[in-house]
Amino acid sequence: MNESMQVEIAGLTLKNPLLPASGTYGYGREYLPFFTPDLFGAVVTKGVSVTPWVGNPPPRVYETPSGMLNAIGLQNPGVERFIAEALPFLEPYRTPVIVNVVGKTIEDYVAVVERLNDFPVVSGYELNISCPNVKEGGIAFGTQPDCAFQVTAAVRKATRKPLIVKLSPNVTDITAIAKAVEEGGADAVSLINTLLGMAIDIRSRKPVLGNVVGGLSGPAVKPVALRMVYQVYKAISIPIIGMGGICSAADALEFIMAGATAVAIGTGMFHDPMQPQKILDGIREFLKDENIGSIAELKGIAHD
Amino acid sequence: MNESMQVEIAGLTLKNPLLPASGTYGYGREYLPFFTPDLFGAVVTKGVSVTPWVGNPPPRVYETPSGMLNAIGLQNPGVERFIAEALPFLEPYRTPVIVNVVGKTIEDYVAVVERLNDFPVVSGYELNISCPNVKEGGIAFGTQPDCAFQVTAAVRKATRKPLIVKLSPNVTDITAIAKAVEEGGADAVSLINTLLGMAIDIRSRKPVLGNVVGGLSGPAVKPVALRMVYQVYKAISIPIIGMGGICSAADALEFIMAGATAVAIGTGMFHDPMQPQKILDGIREFLKDENIGSIAELKGIAHD
Amino acid sequence: MRQTEALIVERTVLGPGYYYYRLLCPEIAELAKPGQFIEIKVSSEGTLDPLLSRPISIYRIDRKEGSLAVIFKTVGRGTRRIAELKMGNQVSIFGPVGNGFTLPEETGRIALIAGGIGMPPLFSLAEHYPERDFTLFYGGRSAGDLLGLEAWEKLGVPYRLATDDGSAGFHGLVTALFEKEYEARPFDYMIACGPKPMLRAVQQLAAKYRLPGALSLEAYMACGVGACLGCTCVTTKGYKRVCVDGPVFDISEVAFDE
Amino acid sequence: MRQTEALIVERTVLGPGYYYYRLLCPEIAELAKPGQFIEIKVSSEGTLDPLLSRPISIYRIDRKEGSLAVIFKTVGRGTRRIAELKMGNQVSIFGPVGNGFTLPEETGRIALIAGGIGMPPLFSLAEHYPERDFTLFYGGRSAGDLLGLEAWEKLGVPYRLATDDGSAGFHGLVTALFEKEYEARPFDYMIACGPKPMLRAVQQLAAKYRLPGALSLEAYMACGVGACLGCTCVTTKGYKRVCVDGPVFDISEVAFDE
Ligand SMILES: Cc1cc2nc3c(=O)[nH]c(=O)nc-3n(C[C@H](O)[C@H](O)[C@H](O)COP(=O)(O)OP(=O)(O)OC[C@H]3O[C@@H](n4cnc5c(N)ncnc54)[C@H](O)[C@@H]3O)c2cc1C
Ligand SMILES: Cc1cc2nc3c(=O)[nH]c(=O)nc-3n(C[C@H](O)[C@H](O)[C@H](O)COP(=O)(O)OP(=O)(O)OC[C@H]3O[C@@H](n4cnc5c(N)ncnc54)[C@H](O)[C@@H]3O)c2cc1C
């Protein structure tokens, strides 16, 4: 059965097109009671930085209509502890591991990638370019085509492993950023990261999140994510990993028809930890019902 | 009781801070079975263009998680029929009428405003600058600070009536646009218009909407809208009309605490046509419960 | 048009996925006409998803009791939520919405053509005009999709059935069945409600036989009151709103694409 | 941790806004320890709002029956949706989540300090260690907020009540009541669960009397499994996850802001 689910992305062969969205699945361990990393076509880790990041003050998450806000602040133990703790855990599984990389400067990103290059368990990287660029006054790398290009090109030089760049949706023209990272040497793009949002507690009259603003994710953002995947598919020729609000097989199929080669589930796992399995089953069933030989045939079909 | 609900915006005194969002309330007639235009602090009409616009092919609306997509395409009968049909209907009510103006060129906007200037029933204008600028390759006026400035300045010259500019959220930096229209002479801004989104029908494998993409509105977008109001409040000194997903008094209060002087309800009326009345009642109750003399006291309080 | 909390006074499962509800809502029943519909809120307090109300045609109007009956099929999450409601529950509705059917003074023999869940509004019409000469052509996938036949019998309206699988009545399309009967004994007027392909075929038949008539359309709706222009259909006179300019349109007026 | 569809085998309204449910979920009951919680899905099939599950403490563990009991208060839309569930319904839950309570070998006299709906996990603890010397200090707004006293009686754990309005027991804060009793006859250990201001006061008392103990915390949660880092609290050792590093923390470890 798995042949029909197989996809190729950035030189990696994935047994199925479903990935966990970075930051929602930790380094894989926490969801073991429900499924192992091998459920996914590839594992995408939580963001890893060169030194440990403490993250934002609580509250860090808050529910919104059909969605949620998070302001974790990319808390992570840094690349050394990642190597010591996460890699040995992931090693025994057969699923490719894509390490999500975060940084405050281009050098940060490069340093993480260089440190990880020699570990065979690391199959590739996903650059989270929604991080604030401290050298450019804290504006996110991913909101300016030139910054996006530069960080991509610098990391490209630092590795021959598959390089995926994860785009921020908080931009006027997502295709300009996608083109910039394609030019910078990315093998694939993933989108979308979270939409910037906030919530206010009317009793305390204060923003709910410790960080004031946070990232909106979940089904609420799906229409925006889908539109961006659709637009980017027309603009670039490298493959797309689509995400943003996927909660069902139908959602996943929408992204694939919009042009995604693979898809990721994040907040949908919080809604129901059994959702990834249900999505895979649902996609298989759809392929069978509709008599489709391979999921790859559906890629971008909504453009025809 | 109404004193406590009164707000001033762009030189207009509104008996309460609740408006209908343009395009969701027609020209006021259709909701008469539920309430009259006098329920609102001011009426905001559906967009009016200089000549009739036919709008987009169906399907034009589609439900999404806690939200909806619309691609009406600004169908409207043009300013002459608006004068002949909508203005006489609105005339007898005591509520100020704000005419939402749409155009494909700066001249279009100016022409509508000039044509309406002499009608005393028109209390002011709201420029919808999310329209594609045909002279700039169809990029929306509201996505470039200079285009936003130009259209605002041109209309400013054409009228002394209150001028509100309605911002598009599909931008990297909403504060840059807000500043540009403030500089252009706007008396107030309203935000947000819809987020660009889409949906795909996995059975037909095609985009659902006749226009492929459409505008996302409703509770799903509230966190994004609120964040933008919060950011714009810090960036400019003219008042803000906040909207995007308001479905309850608590939602309205969040926007006011984020910095909005007044708020608008759109999709929330579709969810429940009695919602505007419930929101007004709910705000009054909150003011009473919390012993607050006037809604204006809450404006921007989340920034303190 | 009124908004109210209607009390569910009867709930019957008509078959797998088919439900009948009788709703106590005197203000709306008072105003209702055949061919109109109501908008039913499908989300309960405290949830904003699904956000929009669902349009459901009026199947029967009982002014005396102050009630309306509807029949619907569960096709998605909205109709499934309505189906979860029990007798004695309240449900938020508004209506009646739409123009409804207006029959010309003289209609002679009227063919009612129903496809699947398009039947209910035609029943309210037939019940409203007991003196007219209706014949129902009722098509569905299978015998189980043809509902409320006893009620049609009671009304004294003759009916002809068609199913895709031949499990009841004519084996084939309802429009083919109509044509057969028409060739034997002509009709003077036709009214149809059902899926788009059927309506298109009906329109072609009307053109072929030069019959006047009406079609009742469906469209995705947002406001359901005529304000948003979201539910437009294409007509020979441009875009019209299905919710308030329709759902009933002159049979020659509707422009089907392709 | 397991995910399951639990059958509601008992549902009792304990008072206005207070509910007791017994859930049949043998896989989870098998693993559960006092102080742990379960995550309850609050949206039904076909709606994505509210999106996230709600954490509710385990009140009683019945391994023999394979059931867990919970007590909760309706405070918002999520808990109100749970309250709508009836006996015989199924509800999707996962758990047990969290570290739970671990009592030192020797604890002497243990004060359990409950504020409002913080009582349930303390009951599961007391029930689990029948041999220990517990005293419950239970504070609430009003007499109606003090729940399940008969169960505490049956357990043989003495309790002292405090209410803000004086309608039951001591008129004032539960921490003041504890202090009075402590001055008369000291405790050796304290465990508290309740609102933040109360927990902070308890921590100060623990410092004042140099008592060891534990606090059970609450936080907004997203994943409920330790993956998202959304539920962190501030501790002397940095941010920790309330869901899996807690909800029980050493009393000296928690850092309250201001
Ligand atoms: C005027 C009118 C009268 C109707 N009368 C009846 C009736 O008497 N009995 C009956 O069973 N059905 C009737 N329908 C169709 C019914 O409204 C849809 O089946 C229902 O809205 C589907 O909702 P859902 O959430 O279950 O499905 P989903 O497919 O999950 O709905 C998703 C979205 O699409 C819309 N939608 C889906 N299908 C339709 C459709 N065919 N027409 C309009 N909107 C749709 C929904 O309202 C919702 O916004 C009528 C539709 C209209 C417009
Ligand atoms: C470990 C733990 C154990 C708990 N045990 C119990 C219990 O046994 N009985 C009981 O009545 N309550 C308990 N609570 C609190 C309970 O989870 C909240 O009252 C509930 O989540 C509120 O949801 P709501 O939708 O009704 O309220 P809303 O205020 O509408 O919820 C909005 C959002 O805030 C979150 N939220 C609101 N209040 C809290 C809170 N105090 N803690 C965590 N998240 C919150 C909700 O999960 C949701 O994401 C516990 C909380 C935690 C963290």
Ligand SMILES: Cc1cc2nc3c(=O)[nH]c(=O)nc-3n(C[C@H](O)[C@H](O)[C@H](O)COP(=O)(O)O)c2cc1C
């Ligand atoms: C709690 C949380 C933490 C996240 N952390 C990261 C992260 O570390 N790196 C990253 O690139 N994206 C992160 N994201 C974004 C997700 O990977 C994903 O792009 C986004 O949530 C949209 O998908 P979803 O709607 O399926 O969650 C995070 C999202 C959430 C909800």
Ligand SMILES: Cc1cc2nc3c(=O)[nH]c(=O)nc-3n(C[C@H](O)[C@H](O)[C@H](O)COP(=O)(O)O)c2cc1C
């Ligand atoms: C059906 C529909 C039509 C709309 N038409 C217009 C319009 O003509 N002009 C305009 O400025 N905004 C228009 N909008 C945007 C709304 O005014 C509002 O900015 C947006 O919907 C967000 O608010 P809401 O979530 O409360 O609906 C429209 C929105 C909807 C849903």
Ligand code: FES
């Ligand atoms: S649904 Fe809004 S105009 Fe018909």
Ligand code: FES
């Ligand atoms: S809720 Fe996700 S880590 Fe605790």
